[in-house]
Amino acid sequence: MDDDDSHRRPEGVSDETVEALGSLSKALETTECARGHLFAFHQHTGAADFELDRAVELLRAGGHPELAERVRTEILGRNVIPGHWTFQIVDAYDRTYYQPFRDLEREAVARLAAGRRHLYEAELKEVRRTRNHPDHTSRPDRPRA
Numbered sequence: 711m712d713d714d715d716s717h718r719r720p721e722g723v724s725d726e727t728v729e730a731l732g733s734l735s736k737a738l739e740t741t742e743c744a745r746g747h748l749f750a751f752h753q754h755t756g757a758a759d760f761e762l763d764r765a766v767e768l769l770r771a772g773g774h775p776e777l778a779e780r781v782r783t784e785i786l787g788r789n790v791i792p793g794h795w796t797f798q799i800v801d802a803y804d805r806t807y808y809q810p811f812r813d814l815e816r817e818a819v820a821r822l823a824a825g826r827r828h829l830y831e832a833e834l835k836e837v838r839r840t841r842n843h844p845d846h847t848s849r850p851d852r853p854r855a
Contacts, residue, residue, distance in 0.1 A: 717826060727822050741807075762781055
């Protein structure tokens with residue numbers, strides 16, 4: 711498929727199908743954002759856990775060995791939910807939700823729109839752009855049209 715057709719609706723694809731694929735894509739994009747927050751949760755929790763090493767050292771140096779030991783044994787390296795560190799949560803999310811969702815969205819686009827992605831957005835762009843304006847060209851490889 712050449713670049714000119716990559717976002718053009720294939721013949722016979724209905725408005726409802728284009729809108730449904732757009733909605734499915736939007737839902738997947740929202741899931742991508744949620745996944746990003748999950749990775750941020752993973753990284754922030756790990757950073758906090760490593761900072762506890764410093765807190766333990768400083769508590770000991772400050773004359774608070776009992777509190778230092780409690781932080782070391784009760785919080786440092788602790789599961790965030792029973793049996794799970796954050797990497798296990800990320801892995802489970804990817805395996806049980808994200809990958810199946812992503813695979814189904816790709817299958818739907820392949821089956822219903824000949825693999826052409828973002829048809830809804832491409833058609834919306836055509837409706838909203840200003841013709842003959844240099845910053846509103848129809849495609850990246852075209853000057854004004």
